[in-house]
Amino acid sequence: MxxxxxxxxxxxxxxxxxxxxxxxxxxxxxxxxxxxxIGCWLAARFPQARPTKILTVESSGIPLxxxxxxxxxxxxxxxxxxxxxxxxxxxxxxxxxxxxxxETVSTIRIxxxxxxxxDRVLIVxxxxxxxESALGLTRLANSxxxxxxxxxxxxxxxxQGGYDRLVEAGHRxxxxxxIRSISDDNIEFESVHV
Amino acid sequence: MxxxxxxxxxxxxxxxxxxxxxxxxxxxxxxxxxxxxIGCWLAARFPQARPTKILTVESSGIPLxxxxxxxxxxxxxxxxxxxxxxxxxxxxxxxxxxxxxxETVSTIRIxxxxxxxxDRVLIVxxxxxxxESALGLTRLANSxxxxxxxxxxxxxxxxQGGYDRLVEAGHRxxxxxxIRSISDDNIEFESVHV
Numbered sequence: 001m002x003x004x005x006x007x008x009x010x011x012x013x014x015x016x017x018x019x020x021x022x023x024x025x026x027x028x029x030x031x032x033x034x035x036x037x038i039g040c041w042l043a044a045r046f047p048q049a050r051p052t053k054i055l056t057v058e059s060s061g062i063p064l065x066x067x068x069x070x071x072x073x074x075x076x077x078x079x080x081x082x083x084x085x086x087x088x089x090x091x092x093x094x095x096x097x098x099x100x101x102x103e104t105v106s107t108i109r110i111x112x113x114x115x116x117x118x119d120r121v122l123i124v125x126x127x128x129x130x131x132e133s134a135l136g137l138t139r140l141a142n143s144x145x146x147x148x149x150x151x152x153x154x155x156x157x158x159x160q161g162g163y164d165r166l167v168e169a170g171h172r173x174x175x176x177x178x179i180r181s182i183s184d185d186n187i188e189f190e191s192v193h194v
Numbered sequence: 195m196x197x198x199x200x201x202x203x204x205x206x207x208x209x210x211x212x213x214x215x216x217x218x219x220x221x222x223x224x225x226x227x228x229x230x231x232i233g234c235w236l237a238a239r240f241p242q243a244r245p246t247k248i249l250t251v252e253s254s255g256i257p258l259x260x261x262x263x264x265x266x267x268x269x270x271x272x273x274x275x276x277x278x279x280x281x282x283x284x285x286x287x288x289x290x291x292x293x294x295x296x297e298t299v300s301t302i303r304i305x306x307x308x309x310x311x312x313d314r315v316l317i318v319x320x321x322x323x324x325x326e327s328a329l330g331l332t333r334l335a336n337s338x339x340x341x342x343x344x345x346x347x348x349x350x351x352x353x354q355g356g357y358d359r360l361v362e363a364g365h366r367x368x369x370x371x372x373i374r375s376i377s378d379d380n381i382e383f384e385s386v387h388v
Contacts, residue, residue: 021281028275028282029247029308032260033268053223058253059273066226066257074227079253081222085295087215088222102279114223 001041001176003034004154005189014182018129018160019100026154027060027126038176039067042124042152045174046072049149051122053078053115055137057097057108061125064154068124075122078115080108080140093143097136100129108133110140117145128153128175131162138171155179158190195235195370197228198348199383208376212323212354213295220348221254221320232370233261236318236346239368240266243343245316247272247309249331251291251302255319258348262318269316272309274302274334287337291330294323302327304334311339322347322369325356332365349373352384 013021025031042064051072056065057080069075084092094109115121121141123134128151138148148171156163156175159182166173178190207215219225236258245266250259251274263269278286288303309315315335317328322345332342342365350357350369353376360367372384 015281015283019281021283023281023305024308028273028305030256030260030263030271030273031268032264032271035260036264059256059275062224062253062256063260063271066224066229066260069224070226070230074225076219077224077226077257079222079224081253083296083298085293086297087209087213087217087295089209089215099279102277104277111217111222114218 001038003037004177007034008155008177008187012187014184014187018157018182020127020155020157020179020182020187022155030063032063035063036067038154039064040071041176042174043068043071045152046122046150049122050120051075051149052119053121054124055080055121055141056124057133057137058082060127064126065124068122068152078110080110080137082106082108084109093140095136095139095143098132108136108140112144115141115144115146119144119146120149121146122149123151126154128156128162128173129160131165134162134166135169138169150174157182195232197231198371201228202349202371202381206381208378208381212351212376214321214349214351214373214376214381216349224257226257229257230261232348233258234265235370236368237262237265239346240316240344243316244314245269245343246313247315248318249274249315249335250318251327251331252276254321258320259318262316262346272304274304274331276300276302278303287334289330289333289337291326293326302330302334306338309335309338309340313338313340314343315340316343317345320348322350322356322367323354325359328356328360329363332363344368351376
């Protein structure tokens with residue numbers, strides 16, 4: 001998606017270790033118009049998926065997930081939580097995921113009452129790196145007996161292998177921008193996504 | 195706002211200690227159409243505020259903040275973070291806030307590069323209880339030298355005193371639903387907000 005790639009070129013920065021800093025428009029400060037555009041683009045990539053829920057994990061995927069849910073017909077968005085509030089009283093499905101930008105392992109969880117075997121889940125997230133987060137979300141969906149009908153991503157850092165892991169696991173993955181490599185002074189995109 | 199109050203009556207539950215469980219539509223699963231409606235309602239309450247940034251804290255306030263930002267003219271949304279990712283390399287403003295639903299104290303932070311003295315901040319959040327979170331956000335704004343031009347809330351649990359603390363601190367607070375009391379089998383609204 002051109003608008004996203006242009007913005008990455010203009011404001012994104014490689015800060016070592018394959019980490020891409022895009023917090024001025026995607027995952028700390030949010031450009032709501034761009035997010036909406038990306039969400040519409042992603043929603044259009046899954047015309048046959050007929051999801052019943054959009055699933056993401058707090059926090060950066062939430063704005064994108066809300067747009068996708070809205071565009072696909074006001075489908076509910078469910079976001080997995082990293083902490084358990086005392087309102088989560090009916091039992092949870094949970095799984096552990098590694099974060100490479102925060103260098104931590106965290107448990108993500110969803111309430112058992114909000115996802116079930118009748119659900120078709122479209123996973124949405126802002127960045128795909130090693131695939132830990134998206135794979136964690138597929139495990140949560142599977143724990144509830146739900147099926148995963150697709151995975152939509154804003155920025156796929158293809159060189160980190162998450163895409164391959166998800167495709168090998170049988171998922172259809174669509175990304176608005178696919179990055180081949182990141183160095184200190186250059187961000188290179190896969191040419192297939194012009 | 196009638197639609198929100200009706201939904202609280204239908205799906206909200208008092209679960210003791212003044213805690214309101216609304217995770218089927220507001221803060222775990224998100225009804226994107228209702229969130230949009232609340233966001234539009236809140237945006238319309240601040241016609242003279244002319245904010246330059248919408249400020250919220252991860253995670254539940256994000257969808258609402260994005261709608262408010264969009265409706266007010268694609269104003270950037272900045273969400274304070276509870277953990278410091280390794281992309282936050284330029285220094286932060288931070289402050290501690292108590293969470294009564296999670297029974298924890300957490301540090302919330304924003305990048306110094308994303309808020310400054312020229313900014314007028316509209317704070318948006320899903321629930322106002324004791325005011326800890328909103329007051330924390332006003333401290334972050336003040337640390338950056340920014341001014342706070344209003345505070346917009348989906349559900350104000352007025353009986354917990356957050357509203358009074360914010361008003362005493364000089365802020366204008368608007369809430370889409372104002373709750374007077376919560377018991378196991380009854381949620382009572384302030385009649386002023388019919």
